[in-house]
Amino acid sequence: MIRPLQAETVTRETFWLIGPVGEVVFYYLALLTVLVFSFGAYYRFSRYAEGSEDPFERLDQLPQRIIRAAKIVGSNEQQFNRDFVGGMMHAFILWGFLTLLIGTTILAIDMDIYRKLTAAFGTEQSFFVGDFYLSYSLVMDAMGLLFVVGLSVALYRRYVTRNERLWGRHTSFEDAYLVWMLFLLGVGGYLVEGVRILGAEFPDFETVSFVGWFIADMFQIAGVTAGMARAIYPAMWWSHALLALVFIASIPLAKPFHMVSSFGNVVTRDEKAGVRLPGVPADASPDEIGASTIDDFSWKQLLDHDACTKCGRCSSVCPAKAAGRPLDPRDVILDLKQYREDLDSGNTDEVPIIADGGNSVIASETMESCMACMACMDACPVDIEHVTQFTEMNRRLTESGQMTETVQEAMMNVFQNGNTFGDPERKRPDWVEDLAFEVPDARDQSVEYLWYVGDYPSYDDRNQKVAKSIATLFHRAGVSYGILYDDEQNDGNDIRRVGEEGLYEMLVEDNIAQFEDCEFENIVCTDPHSYNTFKNEYPEFGWNEDGEIDVYHYTQVVQTIVPDLELTGNELDYTVTYHDPCHLGRFNDEYEAPRSLVRETGCDLHEMPRNRANSFCCGGGGGGLWMDLEEETKPSEERLREALEDTDAGTGIEKFVVACPMCMTMYEDGRKTGDFEDEIEVVGLSELLAEAVTTDVASASVGSSQSSAPADD
CATH class of the missing domain: 1.10.1060 (Fumarate Reductase Iron-sulfur Protein; Chain B, domain 2)
Structure with missing residues (x-):
């Protein structure tokens, strides 16, 4: 219930002991603060207009974007990623800060709007009294305490344990300024509250302000009397108020601006950024x-x-x-x-x-x-x-x-021969000659799956085994598929990521022309890089804009044909680990299909410590496969070390399973350079499945022979 202000009312006086002149000075400084903040914010946002137009829509469906951003920011879900303590710390700081901000706003509405309006009509009233005031004080003290705890953890991680990632050559005064200002504001607010409670001689209802009451007790134990508290209160109040005003004015001028810009960044995010x-x-x-x-x-x-x-x-x-x-x-x-x-x-x-x-x-x-x-x-x-x-x-x-010379060479190979190896186009399908069955030609017949084989499975000796194993699986399951033979060209995914946009667009046009000359329902890719660009980028060039053609990675297709492979799940007994390829996992959220296939073979799967979205790149993406860079430890070597030392099975890991031709190439290299050749084998997932199928066939043959043998007399 809203009641008139009276001496015995359960509330507190906002400008207690500050006086009318002090109140006027405060409002003047507050207005100046708002002006400085507004000018700084205007400059910041107006500066963005000098940038170029963004190629993607960033402000469509704005209400939905704001709601989604509020959920992401409010839940702190992205702060918890890979760092639980950091997530809790940031959640305490964020929600503590927001609560204190909302609480200050409520106080301002009561003091500057409601009281003045009611006074204009004859009787000054306030809703900042009674049960509302008690609830307000309890929530503000509790959330303010979380705020201070969160900031204490932040200071501890920054200055005591010196978390390495918090320091760098751009670490500067503004980093210390942000965390220390917030900490001093949080602690200072409690000190002011404690002095006020002591100076008011401990009103019984103020026990709900449990932190402030505790501070008041500490002051009293230290020998501070109520009279002393009243004497020092104005100085403490002003120091806290000025600190708050300075911080607000500085928000657009330094690191505190991230409280505004970060939310705006999440609102305007592109869900497919980097993927396309x-x-x-x-x-x-x-x-x-x-x-x-x-x-x-x-x-x-x-x-x-x-x-x-x-x-x-x-x-x-x-x-x-x-x-x-x-x-x-x-x-x-x-x-x-x-x-x-x-x-x-x-x-x-x-x-x-x-x-x-x-x-x-x-x-x-x-x-x-x-x-x-x-x-x-x-x-x-x-x-x-x-x-x-x-x-x-x-x-x-x-x-x-x-461009780096080796990358230039790869680009020239693609331009002249349609592949990064520089080999003649006619040799692209040579790998099919070793198979005991015919691989269908998608140019001559209608198929369900157009299989895009890719450069490495076509030309690289090691990866040709992967192509042959996939063909074996498709053939065994009776899949309707076909390949483009020598009309297939590089997909362009990594061509684009090294910056060769013109060559990429040429490849897109050529590949789309080949696709349109064939009759098929879906595309299946050996390489996650091909899968990514066909699925997410080719539609930007007018192909498959409506998504009538589904694009798959081979693991997704094989997962659907497992029943036709007639595996029992007991064919193999290797101890293995699986590496999530960046373009399949982090880019396209496919984590389950490869794992389910590993389990179908009967292998004992142990997860890498860095797995799924947290997977560690093999080093071959973005043109890395074509470069010779100086490295302290190759990413592939580090990943193999991780498999043998940090998985639950440790050195018991026999096979390192991959589902990407580039990963295969990088890890085979890492086995040699890292001296892991005698410790672990790199194997394609399709090879593991093909071995399981072969084992199954052999077992069935043995069983059949035994059942047909004559019984002993």
Whole structure:
């Protein structure tokens, strides 16, 4: 019930002992704070308008976007990813801060709006009394305590245990400023409350403010009297108020702005960022392709820069950084942000965004190190889209002729022969000659599945065994399938990710023409990279826009034909582990089909510690397969070490199962360079299944022979 203010009312006086002059001064400073905040926020947001137009729709279905972002941010679900303690810490800080903000807003509404309106009609009233006040005080004390606890954990992780990912060359005063200001505001609020309760001589109803009551008790035990508390209260109140006003005014000017920009970044996220890349305008000249200046980045990418909280989650999961390559995804984002701010303030001259061996914001070796695995994006709690920006810089290198020589060679091979090996197109189907059955030609007959074999399963000796095993499975199960033989060309997925957009578009046109000349219902791919680009990027070029053709990875198709393979689940007894390929798992959320197939063979499957969305890249993506980079430890070597040392089975792991031809190539190399050849075998999942089928057939043959043998007399 709303009651008139009286001396005995269960409430507290907002400007207790501050006086009318102090109240006027506070409101003046508050107005000044709002003006500074508004100007800073306006500058920040208006700066984004100087970026280029984003190629994807970012503000469609805005209400749904806001609701979804509120769920993501409010639940802290992305902060819990890979770091439970960090997630709890951030949840305490976020919900504590929001509660204190809402509580302050409620107080302002009562004091500045409701009381004044009711006073204008004759009797000043307040809803900040009685049961409402008691509930308010209890909630504010409880949530404020969580706020302080969360900040204490943050300070402990930053300064005591010195969590490595929280530190880097962009660590600066603003990082300490944010966490210490919030901590001092939280603790300062309790100190002010404790002094007020002591100065008011412990009103009985204030026991609901249990933290403030405890502080008041501590002051009293320390010898502070009620009179002393009343004497020091104004100074403590003003110090807390000024600290709060300074913090609010500084929000748009430094790291605290992430509280606004991060939410905006989540609202404007692209669900398929990195999985599909933006195209290049048809009328763009070579000088306009890629990022030459800071404003060549889109407004969303500039927002990405401001949303970065320097948490280092992207850095901690980046396989390129772990391998010692010159790439730290956090530093790239922050380098671009720092350059923009220095340029705007006149503290630096304009230089190229990226260049090879020259004066630039980002060195070419940095971008060449990226594996396009999207681990950074998956780990980022505020949905920064690193890979799309990295691609823009790679495009600039390509267009300016600064591509690595080995990558240039691979691109030339694709341009001339349709494959990265540079072998003649006529040799692409040579692998089928070793099979005891005929592989159907999809160019000559209608099939259910058009099987896109891919470069490595067609030309690489080791991966040809994978192609043969898949063909064996399809043949055994009676699948209606066919291949394109020598008319198949490179899919272009990694061509695009090294920045060769023109060649990619040429491949898209050629492959689409081949698809349209065949009659089929679905496409099945050996390589997750092909699967990704056919499924997510080719529709952007006018093919399969309505999704009438389903695109599958071979594990998904084989999973549906398992009954036709007539496996019992007891054929093999190997102890194995399975590696999630980035383009199948993290890109396209397919984790179960490969695992179910491993179990169908009877193998004992032990998970890698880093599995599913947390899988660690083999090092071959983003053109890594075509580069010879200096590394402290190859990602493939680290992954094999992990299989043998960190899985539950440890050195008992016999086979390292992969479902990607590029992974096969990288791990076979890692076995040699890491000296694992005698410890573990790398095997394709299809090879494991084919072995199980062969074992099953052999067992059935033996059983049949035994049953037909004459009985002993």
